[in-house]
Amino acid sequence: MNRHILLVAAALAALPLVAHAAEPFRIGLLVPMTGPFQSTGRAINDAVKLYLKQHGDTVAGHKVEILLRDDAGVPDNTKRLATELVVRDHVNAFAGFGLTPLALATAPVATQAKIPEIVMVAATSSIVNASPYIFRSGQVLPQPATIAADWALKHGVKKIVSVVSDYGPGYDAEKWFNDRFTAGGGTVVAALRVPLANPDFAPFLQRVKDAAPDAMYAFVPAGVGGIFAKQFVERGMDKSGIRFIATGDVTDDDNLGDMGDAMLGVVTAGPYSAAHPTELNKAFVDGYREVSGGHRAGFVAAFAYDGIDMLYRALEKTKGNMDGTALAEALKGLSFESPRGHISVDPETREIITPIYIREVKKVDGALYNVETETFAAVKDPAKIKP
Amino acid sequence: MLTILVDGLAYGMLLFVLACGLSVTLGVMNFINLAHGAFAMAGGYVAVVLVNGYGVPFLLALPIAAIAAGLLGVVLEQTLYVHVYRRSHLDQVLFSIGLVFIAMAVVDYTQGSQQQFLHLPNFLKTRIDLGVVSLGTYRVLIICICGVLALALQAILTRTRFGARLRASVDDPVTARGLGINVNAIFAATFGVGSGLAGLGGALGAEILGLDPSFPLKFMVYFLIVVTAGGAAGMTGPFLAAILLGVADVAGKYYFPSVGAFIIYTLVIVLLVWRPNGLFAAASGR
Amino acid sequence: MNHQRVRQALAAPRRLRTTEFVFWLATIAAYVLLPERSLLLNETAILGLFALSLDLVLGIAGIVSLGHAAFFGLGAYTAGLVGKIGLTEPVLGLLVAGTAAGVLGFATSFLVLRGSDLTRLMVTLSVSLVMLELANRLTSLTGGADGLQGIVIGAVLGTFEFDMFGRVAVAYSLTVLFLAFLLARWLLHTPFGLAVRAIAANPLRSAAIGIPNNRRLVGIYTIAAVVAGLAGALLAQTTQFVSLDVLAFHRSAEVMLVLVIGGTGYLYGGLVGAVLFKLLQDQLSDLTPQYWQFWLGLIFVALVVVGRDRVFGAPQALWRRIRSAA
Numbered sequence: 001m002n003r004h005i006l007l008v009a010a011a012l013a014a015l016p017l018v019a020h021a022a023e024p025f026r027i028g029l030l031v032p033m034t035g036p037f038q039s040t041g042r043a044i045n046d047a048v049k050l051y052l053k054q055h056g057d058t059v060a061g062h063k064v065e066i067l068l069r070d071d072a073g074v075p076d077n078t079k080r081l082a083t084e085l086v087v088r089d090h091v092n093a094f095a096g097f098g099l100t101p102l103a104l105a106t107a108p109v110a111t112q113a114k115i116p117e118i119v120m121v122a123a124t125s126s127i128v129n130a131s132p133y134i135f136r137s138g139q140v141l142p143q144p145a146t147i148a149a150d151w152a153l154k155h156g157v158k159k160i161v162s163v164v165s166d167y168g169p170g171y172d173a174e175k176w177f178n179d180r181f182t183a184g185g186g187t188v189v190a191a192l193r194v195p196l197a198n199p200d201f202a203p204f205l206q207r208v209k210d211a212a213p214d215a216m217y218a219f220v221p222a223g224v225g226g227i228f229a230k231q232f233v234e235r236g237m238d239k240s241g242i243r244f245i246a247t248g249d250v251t252d253d254d255n256l257g258d259m260g261d262a263m264l265g266v267v268t269a270g271p272y273s274a275a276h277p278t279e280l281n282k283a284f285v286d287g288y289r290e291v292s293g294g295h296r297a298g299f300v301a302a303f304a305y306d307g308i309d310m311l312y313r314a315l316e317k318t319k320g321n322m323d324g325t326a327l328a329e330a331l332k333g334l335s336f337e338s339p340r341g342h343i344s345v346d347p348e349t350r351e352i353i354t355p356i357y358i359r360e361v362k363k364v365d366g367a368l369y370n371v372e373t374e375t376f377a378a379v380k381d382p383a384k385i386k387p
Numbered sequence: 388m389l390t391i392l393v394d395g396l397a398y399g400m401l402l403f404v405l406a407c408g409l410s411v412t413l414g415v416m417n418f419i420n421l422a423h424g425a426f427a428m429a430g431g432y433v434a435v436v437l438v439n440g441y442g443v444p445f446l447l448a449l450p451i452a453a454i455a456a457g458l459l460g461v462v463l464e465q466t467l468y469v470h471v472y473r474r475s476h477l478d479q480v481l482f483s484i485g486l487v488f489i490a491m492a493v494v495d496y497t498q499g500s501q502q503q504f505l506h507l508p509n510f511l512k513t514r515i516d517l518g519v520v521s522l523g524t525y526r527v528l529i530i531c532i533c534g535v536l537a538l539a540l541q542a543i544l545t546r547t548r549f550g551a552r553l554r555a556s557v558d559d560p561v562t563a564r565g566l567g568i569n570v571n572a573i574f575a576a577t578f579g580v581g582s583g584l585a586g587l588g589g590a591l592g593a594e595i596l597g598l599d600p601s602f603p604l605k606f607m608v609y610f611l612i613v614v615t616a617g618g619a620a621g622m623t624g625p626f627l628a629a630i631l632l633g634v635a636d637v638a639g640k641y642y643f644p645s646v647g648a649f650i651i652y653t654l655v656i657v658l659l660v661w662r663p664n665g666l667f668a669a670a671s672g673r
Numbered sequence: 674m675n676h677q678r679v680r681q682a683l684a685a686p687r688r689l690r691t692t693e694f695v696f697w698l699a700t701i702a703a704y705v706l707l708p709e710r711s712l713l714l715n716e717t718a719i720l721g722l723f724a725l726s727l728d729l730v731l732g733i734a735g736i737v738s739l740g741h742a743a744f745f746g747l748g749a750y751t752a753g754l755v756g757k758i759g760l761t762e763p764v765l766g767l768l769v770a771g772t773a774a775g776v777l778g779f780a781t782s783f784l785v786l787r788g789s790d791l792t793r794l795m796v797t798l799s800v801s802l803v804m805l806e807l808a809n810r811l812t813s814l815t816g817g818a819d820g821l822q823g824i825v826i827g828a829v830l831g832t833f834e835f836d837m838f839g840r841v842a843v844a845y846s847l848t849v850l851f852l853a854f855l856l857a858r859w860l861l862h863t864p865f866g867l868a869v870r871a872i873a874a875n876p877l878r879s880a881a882i883g884i885p886n887n888r889r890l891v892g893i894y895t896i897a898a899v900v901a902g903l904a905g906a907l908l909a910q911t912t913q914f915v916s917l918d919v920l921a922f923h924r925s926a927e928v929m930l931v932l933v934i935g936g937t938g939y940l941y942g943g944l945v946g947a948v949l950f951k952l953l954q955d956q957l958s959d960l961t962p963q964y965w966q967f968w969l970g971l972i973f974v975a976l977v978v979v980g981r982d983r984v985f986g987a988p989q990a991l992w993r994r995i996r997s998a999a
Binding site for chain 3: 033034042068069070073074075076079080083084086087088099100101104105108109112113124126130166167168169171195196
Binding site for chain 3: 413419467470471474476477478479480481482484485486487488489490491492493495496604608611612614615616648649652653655656659660663664
């Protein structure tokens with residue numbers, strides 16, 4: 001009986017000690033680490049690791065814990081893992097989301113659990129509308145697509161053929177570029193769609209060549225861009241006066257170094273380039289090279305880095321209050337310098353306001369880089385701007 | 388449009404080289420080897436490492452990649468596959484998928500998950516303009532190499548003693564053994580050659596099809612299509628099937644881009660319903 | 674006299690064995706004792722149902738199919754669409770989805786009647802890939818690559834609301850699984866089921882004794898499609914989300930792997946395989962989110978090389994005892 005009381009007393013005495021140590025800030029990182037999109041997941045994971053290495057793992061008195069989960073790019077996995085992260089692991093925020101359906105599947109979980117969901121890579125405009133807790137740290141496809149169209153119009157491109165992969169993001173890229181281009185007086189000679197599981201681009205490129213436009217606008221998933229560009233050159237199209245315009249996804253820095261000289265002269269519109277000439281970016285690129293085992297930082301890594309940055313800053317803004325709704329309020333209107341330039345979160349739409357650059361692929365120190373030639377600061381999502 | 392025809396021909400021939408090893412394994416050993424794509428991937432990565440990393444000339448890297456993949460095939464065959472020959476087809480599926488997972492993870496671990504870009508020599512990046520048709524040098528190379536291979540394989544199969552022994556082992560392994568033919572050695576050699584061809588196909592195809600750790604699963608469907616449509620016996624069947632599919636796929640996507648993706652699958656269904664044993668199946672239906 | 678013995682022999686397998694009771698009791702125990710794993714259990718139940726449907730086609734009827742996801746996916750999209758247009762009661766949605774999948778199954782069953790294993794493999798695969806492309810194209814209907822949104826699923830039978838923890842979801846899925854299982858088990862011992870098993874064993878002989886081979890095969894294929902559609906519907910309803918992934922090749926491949934692991938032909942194979950596969954995947958993925966595939970592949974290879982019979986000797990022996998007279 002005495003021992004019993006002693007034990008209870010000891011337990012009660014220990015309680016305040018336990019309560020004093022501040023609760024860790026847990027971030028559930030849901031990314032595809034296996035499957036066809038695993039390079040996205042790796043980049044996100046490495047960038048997050050880099051951020052923690054550079055900025056420490058403590059914020060506003062809380063230790064930051066990253067819980068990495070592989071959803072293999074399958075939305076029901078993402079949803080289940082997200083729910084388990086809330087129910088079993090008591091996370092305070094979600095981050096990651098390499099594809100649109102993954103972010104959309106998690107939206108109801110974020111709403112119900114009332115915790116912020118930071119979408120780092122998925123670029124469909126409608127995602128942020130799925131939950132009042134969704135914030136984006138990357139880009140929205142309409143942003144680079146419309147800027148690219150503006151650039152084309154300004155530089156005397158009158159006729160284009162658009163070639164996009166036959167899936168959601170492809171349709172988005174096609175729509176936003178083509179609509180803007182035609183609104184500005186240009187002509188879309190043909191809008192081709194390439195099946196996603198497509199082994200050979202020959203027939204599509206041949207069609208573009210036959211149509212003899214001033215430029216070809218292309219959107220294909222990252223990774224495939226290099227093969228596409230190679231076949232573009234193989235067909236002699238670069239010499240036939242057809243310009244190659246694309247969104248930054250095609251010349252992803254992650255792959256660009258290896259794509260070969262076929263890429264020289266490709267003009268893209270994108271938010272991030274590893275060649276962006278600031279100290280902050282240099283530190284980021286160098287640090288990433290170390291953490292990832294020699295890879296060049298690409299836009300996926302940059303977006304992930306910014307996403308974690310957003311959470312850190314929000315937590316500082318709430319002075320350590322980890323309540324989801326408070327964090328969501330704090331996230332709105334955040335404005336800061338990131339490796340890509342100055343970014344901010346639109347307080348009304350929770351969408352990212354990002355600089356978009358026009359870049360051209362050039363050789364810098366013997367390697368291929370996206371060299372920025374024009375800057376468009378603070379581009380909002382055109383899809384959300386009321387006419 | 389002749390250019391499209393040539394493009395389709397090159398693509399088809401590439402498919403043939405990639406798939407004929409599978410056709411042989413299936414026809415000869417009645418073994419469903421879904422890991423075939425992994426040997427192609429191995430060949431591709433060997434070529435990339437040699438050309439990009441060590442500056443080995445591309446044309447030299449091709450046979451090295453083929454030999455490497457072939458050796459890998461022989462080693463795996465002797466150590467793992469022999470235990471699985473007599474199992475049911477479903478067990479073989481489980482086994483070969485397991486191998487694919489292992490291969491994908493190993494490649495990912497050692498080479499990373501991103502796309503691999505082979506640094507082709509400049510003379511292969513040019514274009515030959517013959518007025519009525521414009522040919523990419525690389526595609527011409529593919530057609531030549533694969534054409535020669537196809538002829539060589541057919542010659543070996545029909546005119547050499549090894550070929551005769553191989554055909555005997557396919558038709559009736561028991562009698563073949565009874566005649567003193569070393570069926571096991573023939574299987575091992577065939578598997579090695581099949582894997583080597585896959586490796587060559589992977590190296591040749593890296594430029595056109597791309598190369599990353601998910602290669603085996605991405606293209607397995609196409610290999611299976613060639614093998615099934617061609618009938619898993621002999622060389623002519625898969626060869627003609629591959630050409631047909633290659634040209635149909637490329638031409639279809641050119642002339643009817645909106646239904647491009649459907650063409651190949653619908654074609655397969657129609658083909659297989661019309662001729663369930665493949666276009667050119669041998670009389671012995673297996 | 675012989676009459677009696679034959680009737681007894683045919684009736685014997687229909688009686689439930691103790692091990693089967695144990696299996697289902699263990700399932701209920703898992704539901705009760707592991708509330709924090711409800712979501713995983715739900716997915717396992719759905720995968721098990723899907724594998725059961727494949728067992729009907731592959732294990733019982735001997736038709737090799739690598740495109741079973743076509744029915745799973747159609748069931749999922751149907752249930753999702755039904756939920757979207759306002760018919761939110763799940764059981765109703767389930768029935769509609771099952772019917773839709775059944776129609777597709779019936780329509781495509783004629784394609785698998787002829788040909789070798791490989792032919793059927795390719796035809797079924799092509800059918801599912803065509804379905805995938807269709808779903809990708811018809812974005813206004815399916816939401817395309819972004820997935821179907823706006824799905825509203827109401828309370829089961831008007832009373833059990835789906836909760837965040839998945840308790841209701843897993844109970845719902847397990848109930849559907851159990852009922853479907855009972856149906857399959859009963860079907861197996863009807864003249865229809867016996868006919869299908871005869872066809873699988875020797876089509877020439879079964880035709881010779883007057884069994885209409887094609888009609889029976891069409892029948893079992895359609896039924897299997899209905900069950901697969903039910904599994905897809907369950908997924909759509911319990912997650913309230915459907916994307917192109919439900920029609921992807923990896924679904925068909927995964928369910929075949931699950932069935933092969935558990936063993937074909939005795940109906941429990943799909944369920945046992947689903948439990949093992951999901952458990953392995955979950956544990957391995959926790960251990961190494963990046964390279965779990967390697968270990969999974971290694972386990973598969975080892976399983977086959979060592980011999981599945983040695984691992985699953987017990988259930989196989991049990992099945993043999995179930996099959997033979999008591």
